[in-house]
Amino acid sequence: TQLLEQSPQFLSIQEGENLTVYCNSSSVFSSLQWYRQEPGEGPVLLVTVVTGGEVKKLKRLTFQFGDARKDSSLHITAAQTGDTGLYLCAGARTGNQFYFGTGTSLTVIP
Amino acid sequence: KAGVTQTPRYLIKTRGQQVTLSCSPISGHRSVSWYQQTPGQGLQFLFEYFSETQRNKGNFPGRFSGRQFSNSRSEMNVSTLELGDSALYLCASSPGGRGAYGYTFGSGTRLTVV
Numbered sequence: 001t002q003l004l005e006q007s008p009q010f011l012s013i014q015e016g017e018n019l020t021v022y023c024n025s026s027s028v029f030s031s032l033q034w035y036r037q038e039p040g041e042g043p044v045l046l047v048t049v050v051t052g053g054e055v056k057k058l059k060r061l062t063f064q065f066g067d068a069r070k071d072s073s074l075h076i077t078a079a080q081t082g083d084t085g086l087y088l089c090a091g092a093r094t095g096n097q098f099y100f101g102t103g104t105s106l107t108v109i110p
Numbered sequence: 111k112a113g114v115t116q117t118p119r120y121l122i123k124t125r126g127q128q129v130t131l132s133c134s135p136i137s138g139h140r141s142v143s144w145y146q147q148t149p150g151q152g153l154q155f156l157f158e159y160f161s162e163t164q165r166n167k168g169n170f171p172g173r174f175s176g177r178q179f180s181n182s183r184s185e186m187n188v189s190t191l192e193l194g195d196s197a198l199y200l201c202a203s204s205p206g207g208r209g210a211y212g213y214t215f216g217s218g219t220r221l222t223v224v
Contacts, residue, residue: 033213
């Protein structure tokens with residue numbers, strides 16, 4: 001069982017649609033990050049959230065950290081084909097522990 | 111500034127052989143972590159090195175080992191390769207502890223064991 005569960009596992013949508021990806025855990029994290037990975041490349045850090053309830057926006061992407069710091073969501077508005085990729089959440093806990101989520105594979109169809 | 115460089119990008123090895131992968135982190139980053147990525151298991155943590163010392167280790171057999179040099183460059187070695195070792199091996203550097211400040215990943219080494 002993974003400490004960070006992401007849903008959905010796979011998502012295929014039309015260009016212009018909105019979507020939300022969830023990252024859930026029963027554990028508390030001191031910070032949470034989101035990465036995007038394209039085929040054949042390493043993950044690229046998109047954002048780090050550290051405060052419960054925090055919301056960060058990166059152009060059409062909105063990231064939220066849950067109030068209890070156990071979950072997070074990524075919302076994409078008006079998806080574009082360039083948003084296609086594997087989205088990974090990752091959380092840091094005390095004691096230098098760091099965990100990656102199970103991943104959400106997003107395909108945006110033109 | 112230069113990113114994280116991993117070499118080689120692709121590798122094909124035979125069962126029973128050993129392999130060494132290399133990683134050059136971002137200049138000034140002292141922490142280097144290694145991950146194995148497979149479709150079924152996702153990203154699995156192998157180990158982390160900080161200032162030439164292994165600071166954390168994941169749940170992998172002893173066939174997987176690594177080291178870090180004084181210039182922060184790191185290598186990982188896999189001995190007695192098995193078919194199940196086929197994966198994308200990712201190196202990630204960060205200024206401090208194990209990703210808490212955000213990782214910068216290399217493009218990975220795609221290892222295929224036949």
